[in-house]
Amino acid sequence: MNLPAWVALRRGLFVPASSRAAPDVRDIGRDHWQTTTFRWFTAYAAIFSLAFMALLGVIEYSVTRAMMRETDSGLRWQLRYFDSRSDASLAGAIDARLRRPDRRDNFYGLFAPDGRWLAGDIRAMPTGLALGHYGQSHEHTRGQTFALDPGSVRSSLRAMGEIRPDGARLVVARTLSDVRHVHDELMRALIGGGLLCLTGSLCAGLVLSMRQIRRVAQIKRATRRIANGDLAMRLPVAGRDELDMLxxxxxxxxxxxxxxxxxxxxxxxxxxxxxxxxxTRLRLRLSHAADAMEQRGEAVLAGVLVGARGEADAVLGRFSALLRISEIGAIDRRRGFASVALADLVHELCELYAPLAEEKAIDMHASVAPVEPIHADRALLFEALSNLL
Structure with missing residues (x-):
């Protein structure tokens, strides 16, 4: 017979999980957002998106720095060009440059030593502009970025300047519209690409986690059937991943x-x-012996033999119960199941063991609360409660 869980645990025996307190597993797999697959995929997506955005950031920095260097190189060539002009012809050379149709985005300014404007479309001397000296190679001269308004539109310009032999200040500048355009495009690609990668990765993680959840649900259904006694059931195997290995x-x-x-x-x-x-043979012999003793008039001895025959019937009932246990475990037989009134079963047990308790000087009392009938095997319940009693 099966022992109660607390008795089996005290004796160090195995107790099925259904007999011990266990967390409810009915909600396993209902929340796709808490699966390990989704969490790992989310972490990977975040790392990948950050790495992608960092890569675009490095590209953006490298491209804009390269374009800045190209702009500075063009400004240095213009300073070298104006160095080839005399101070008297410098204003005319600037005006000629401004009238050329291919001047593109270049701007110029010539200022007196006191800061007064002399020529060019840059009307005000940029504040803080570092000025070189006439005759230098300008190889290491770096431009500076200012927000100036040559003409009617205020824009961001890259500027260089030098002090002429007569003390005049020459400023050459070039617009950074191309650099700003490339910078803005790369920033949009950085933000949009990062969000797109993150969103796509999260969707892919959700799809993969849903696939894993379906597999876990299949395993859960199989384990429930196994826990209910269907030992022929096996867990589904779909591939060669960790779940399949398990x-x-x-x-x-x-x-x-x-x-x-x-x-x-x-x-x-x-x-x-x-x-x-x-x-069975012993019961038959006891029955024949009881009949013979009763025919001889030995009623006392016949009563003893009838009691022994009753004990043999009880032992046979126990063996029948043992056979039904194996059949119930294999879910092959439910014929012994019926509606059982537990209160009547307890009272019957107490009546059965009352003479034994009285013989051993034990006071036995039964207190039974009203309980709804249950669907069970009465003989097996009788055996289990008898063992406890």
Whole structure:
């Protein structure tokens, strides 16, 4: 007979999970956002998106720096060009440059030593502009960025300047519209690409987690059937990932459990069948002996033999119950199940054991609360409660 869980635990025996307190697993797999697959994929997506945005940031910085260097190189060539002009012809050379149709985005300014404007479309001397000296190679001169308004539109310009031999200040500048355009395009690509990668990765992670959830749900349904006694059921195997490796291990364990359960069932069935035959013969002999004693008028001895025959019937009932246990474990038989009134069963047990309790000087009382009838095997419940009592 199966022992109560607390008795089995005290004796160090195995107790099924259904007999111990366990968390409710009915909600497993309902929340796709808390699966390990989704969490790892989200972490990977975040890392990948940050790395992608960092890469675009480096590209943006490199491209804009390269364009700035190209702009500075053009400004240095213009300073070298104006160095080839005399101070008297410098204003005319600037005006000629401004009238050329291919001047593009270049701007110029010539200022007196006191800051007064002399020529060019830059009307005010940029504040803080570092000025070189006439005749230098300007190889290491770097431009500076200012917000100036040559003409009617205020724009961002890259500027260089030098002090002429007569003390005048020459300023050459070039617009950064191309650099700003490339910078803005790269920033849009950085932000949009990062968000697109993150969103796509999250969607892919959700899809993969839903696939894993479906597999977990299949495994859960299989384990429920196994827990209900269907030892022939096996966990589904779909590929070669971690879940499949675990399913293979569990299936091998179930194969071994089913084999051992089959051996135990065969042994129990063999013992029960082997003992039922001599017990049946013993009952028949006790019945014949009781009839013979009653015919001879020895009623007392006949009563004893009838009681012994009743004990033999009880033992035979126990063996029948043992056979039904193996059948119930294999979900092959439910014929012994019926509506059982637990209160009547307890009162019957107390009446059965009352003489034994009185013989041992034990006061036994039964206090039974009203309980709804249950669907169970009455003989097996009788055996279980008898063991406890």
């Amino acid at each position: 399913a293979h291990l569990v299936n091998r364990m179930l194969d071994e459990v089913e084999r051992l359960m089959g051996e135990v069932k065969s042994a129990c069935d063999g013992i029960a069948h082997d003992l039922r035959t001599p017990l």
